[in-house]
Amino acid sequence: MQEYPIKRGLTKDLEPRIVAELKNCFGVEPEKNGKAYRIRFGALKNLEAICGADGKTLRINTESDTTASDEVIIDTNKRFRKFLDAATGFSTKERVKRAKSVAEE
DSSP: OEEEEOOTTOSTTHHHHHHHHHHHHHOSOOEEETTEEEEEETTEEEEEEEEOTTSSEEEEEEEEOTTSOHHHHHHHHHHHHHHHHHHHSOOHHHHHHHHHHHHHO
16 A cells, blocks of 8 residues: 655545546546545556545555556556546655655655
């Protein structure tokens, strides 16, 4: 499970934004299971998005379909990165930079 920080100012409406971005990026309706929102799409057997207890993080758990074609994998990865960008408010470059600084501490 990966945990991603949410950009300051975007934490108030985190849960509705996660649902909207899952619909927008993957084109499927997420199903709610407790506190988690789940979808299946392309090379993802399961993607589970959970708002962190503090409301300032997003936890993502994924399970990949290793039998998917290269085209499907590339499309799924592109959509997943787009989802993370929109849900967290940070670009891929910013998320990597933050992850490195946390790892150094």
